[in-house]
Amino acid sequence: MTEVVQQDLASERQVQTIDSETPFKRFVSEFFDSKTASVALFILLSIIILAVIAPWITPQDPYDLAQVDVLDGRQPPGAEAFSGYTMWLGSDGAGRDLYSGILYGLRISLSVGVMSGFIALLIGMAVGLLAAYAGGRAENVIMRVVDLQLSFPAALVALMLIAILGKGVDKIILALVVAQWAYYARTVRASALVERNKEYVEAAACLGISHARIIFRHIMPNCLAPLIVVGTVQTAHAISLEATLSFLGVGMPQTSPSLGVLIANGFEYMLSGRYWISVFPGIALLVTVVSINLVGDHLRDVLNPRISTGGGKAK
Amino acid sequence: MSAPLLEIRNVSKRFVKKLDVAGKIAARLGANISEETVHAVDNVSMTINKGEVVGLVGESGCGKSTLGRVVAGIHNPTDGQVFFEGQDISALEGVRKREVTLAVQMIFQDPFASLNQRMRVEDIIGEAPVYHGLTTRSEKSDYVDEIMEKVGLDPSLKKRYPHQFSGGQRQRIGIARALAVKPRFLVCDEAIAALDVSIQAQVINLFMDLREEFDLTYLFISHDLSVVEHIADRVLIMYLGRVVESGITEEIFDRPVHPYTSALLAEAPRLDQRKREFAPIKGEIPSPLEPPSGCHFHPRCPHAIGDCSRQAPALEVVRRNHIAACHLRERFG
Numbered sequence: 001m002t003e004v005v006q007q008d009l010a011s012e013r014q015v016q017t018i019d020s021e022t023p024f025k026r027f028v029s030e031f032f033d034s035k036t037a038s039v040a041l042f043i044l045l046s047i048i049i050l051a052v053i054a055p056w057i058t059p060q061d062p063y064d065l066a067q068v069d070v071l072d073g074r075q076p077p078g079a080e081a082f083s084g085y086t087m088w089l090g091s092d093g094a095g096r097d098l099y100s101g102i103l104y105g106l107r108i109s110l111s112v113g114v115m116s117g118f119i120a121l122l123i124g125m126a127v128g129l130l131a132a133y134a135g136g137r138a139e140n141v142i143m144r145v146v147d148l149q150l151s152f153p154a155a156l157v158a159l160m161l162i163a164i165l166g167k168g169v170d171k172i173i174l175a176l177v178v179a180q181w182a183y184y185a186r187t188v189r190a191s192a193l194v195e196r197n198k199e200y201v202e203a204a205a206c207l208g209i210s211h212a213r214i215i216f217r218h219i220m221p222n223c224l225a226p227l228i229v230v231g232t233v234q235t236a237h238a239i240s241l242e243a244t245l246s247f248l249g250v251g252m253p254q255t256s257p258s259l260g261v262l263i264a265n266g267f268e269y270m271l272s273g274r275y276w277i278s279v280f281p282g283i284a285l286l287v288t289v290v291s292i293n294l295v296g297d298h299l300r301d302v303l304n305p306r307i308s309t310g311g312g313k314a315k
Numbered sequence: 316m317s318a319p320l321l322e323i324r325n326v327s328k329r330f331v332k333k334l335d336v337a338g339k340i341a342a343r344l345g346a347n348i349s350e351e352t353v354h355a356v357d358n359v360s361m362t363i364n365k366g367e368v369v370g371l372v373g374e375s376g377c378g379k380s381t382l383g384r385v386v387a388g389i390h391n392p393t394d395g396q397v398f399f400e401g402q403d404i405s406a407l408e409g410v411r412k413r414e415v416t417l418a419v420q421m422i423f424q425d426p427f428a429s430l431n432q433r434m435r436v437e438d439i440i441g442e443a444p445v446y447h448g449l450t451t452r453s454e455k456s457d458y459v460d461e462i463m464e465k466v467g468l469d470p471s472l473k474k475r476y477p478h479q480f481s482g483g484q485r486q487r488i489g490i491a492r493a494l495a496v497k498p499r500f501l502v503c504d505e506a507i508a509a510l511d512v513s514i515q516a517q518v519i520n521l522f523m524d525l526r527e528e529f530d531l532t533y534l535f536i537s538h539d540l541s542v543v544e545h546i547a548d549r550v551l552i553m554y555l556g557r558v559v560e561s562g563i564t565e566e567i568f569d570r571p572v573h574p575y576t577s578a579l580l581a582e583a584p585r586l587d588q589r590k591r592e593f594a595p596i597k598g599e600i601p602s603p604l605e606p607p608s609g610c611h612f613h614p615r616c617p618h619a620i621g622d623c624s625r626q627a628p629a630l631e632v633v634r635r636n637h638i639a640a641c642h643l644r645e646r647f648g
Contacts, residue, residue, distance in 0.1 A: 198428045198429075199423040199424075199425055199428045199429035200428065200429050200430055200431045202384070202389050202421070202423070202429075203421065203423060203429055203489070203492065203493075204431075204443075205389055206387050206388065206389055206416075206419075206420060206421050207416075207417070207420070207442075207443035207446075207492070207493075207496055208413055208416040208417055208443065208446075208447060208496075209442070209443060209446055213446070217442075218431055218434075221431075221433040221434075222431070222432065222433055
């Protein structure tokens with residue numbers, strides 16, 4: 001009995017807090033209701049900060065060939081380098097300190113992932129909104145292109161493009177954008193179709209507001225929730241895709257190693273017992289991708305009212 | 316006499332569901348599918364004079380909302396014309412077109428879906444006036460305050476989002492949004508149907524107050540006869556896309572001619588006949604995809620004669636200010 005009363009009070013209190021809060025505050029408090037997601041977000045933010053401040057906390061700049069000494073090559077974790085510092089995670093075949101290499105690699109992997117994810121999001125969003133709003137033949141053409149694109153594995157599309165375009169950071173970003181924009185377009189179009197038929201859009205049309213303004217001021221903000229979710233998950237996907245390409249030797253060049261390049265470098269030493277060259281960058285990649293995915297997963301739970309139970313404890 | 320404020324002439328609105336490629340192939344191979352056409356509005360004409368309140372009544376699915384949207388300029392009519400102050404609105408351009416667009420505004424049924432959840436009330440109400448230069452960005456705040464007071468909302472709430480308001484308040488926000496562009500004609504599409512009864516009365520009173528203050532003309536779409544009787548000067552009864560009867564309110568309510576109108580009126584609950592039994596109109600409203608031949612109402616009409624299923628009756632004058640579309644109008648009139 002008391003339990004019921006308490007529950008009632010709790011739900012009443014919740015109604016009150018919801019009433020007095022902005023949607024954003026409610027969203028934040030719901031997000032942090034999940035321990036997993038909070039921890040994942042904490043790890044992700046730590047990784048980003050570490051990557052950003054890498055030049056100030058690493059003993060070696062792995063891009064500066066003057067600082068890389070071949071004599072330090074293939075040292076186990078904890079060995080002392082020729083120039084005096086301790087290589088806590090060992091070194092790879094070229095004498096790069098792995099701790100430094102991983103942080104610098106994270107910089108490249110994260111920035112390539114975020115950049116390509118963001119550009120793909122902008123393109124996909126514009127295309128998806130246009131398709132949903134225009135309807136008719138334009139929508140059909142756009143969505144068939146999207147279907148065609150999605151019927152190829154993203155890695156295959158990226159590989160083909162790299163083969164045509166050649167190596168380089170800009171080309172990898174371009175390849176990832178081309179491989180991924182269709183996911184965004186499809187997501188946005190689905191939610192924009194729902195929004196387009198709501199009465200507030202009719203009201204805006206009735207008020208003589210231009211099409212462009214209706215699309216970007218009215219429909220777009222209402223489609224952002226699923227887009228943010230797809231954005232996080234696809235960014236994680238872009239990071240692992242970049243690592244895949246680099247691992248296959250068509251991604252980042254040897255002189256500016258991303259995580260994928262580091263893993264590939266250590267691959268040949270795996271059977272000779274020098275596990276650390278591949279394993280540590282691999283763990284870094286794994287932790288990054290998993291934490292982004294966990295954050296994205298929980299974002300979806302919070303942002304989707306059909307899954308969210310209100311308290312954010314959906315599972 | 317000057318031109319009526321709004322006139323629609325022979326307006327039809329059809330929604331066609333075209334076949335996709337697979338459908339076309341299947342139809343070519345002999346499958347029993349074809350394009351589906353919904354005659355939402357079928358050859359409707361009406362005039363509304365300045366200052367009038369015209370009630371548009373009918374069951375759900377009879378096309379009254381579609382007609383309202385055609386009048387408000389949200390849908391273009393498939394056939395026919397809409398005239399505002401004697402000018403065909405499809406032929407207007409430039410400044411005049413915008414004037415007419417803004418002069419006819421719509422109040423929607425669903426106070427949840429009709430407000431953009433991501434905008435603050437201030438922006439919902441103030442967006443269009445700023446966009447059209449009725450006020451400036453710096454004066455928007457005062458402009459919004461003034462309108463919010465007019466519709467009975469506390470201006471200090473303007474920084475809030477729609478989800479923080481009750482249904483009645485939201486409907487007031489919707490009214491404020493329409494009023495903000497200084498309209499002269501309001502289409503109220505079931506504007507009170509989603510509200511509690513006590514709130515309904517408040518909103519109706521608000522409509523009537525605003526009518527006096529801003530010299531507004533209304534097309535009031537509703538399925539609620541008691542509300543329409545209360546506020547409308549004239550009434551149109553629609554059935555399956557067609558107007559079956561129209562006239563001044565007292566005429567329609569006291570001496571209905573069309574059997575459909577009589578049936579609707581007979582089944583409206585009234586305070587003075589509380590304990591009676593209700594007998595719904597027999598049968599279901601037919602699908603607008605395949606409307607019945609002749610008079611659309613004949614499968615449900617207790618008085619139907621042979622002609623009713625063969626020939627659609629035209630709207631003819633029964634008495635002064637009263638027209639009806641029924642082959643037997645002389646018997647009932």
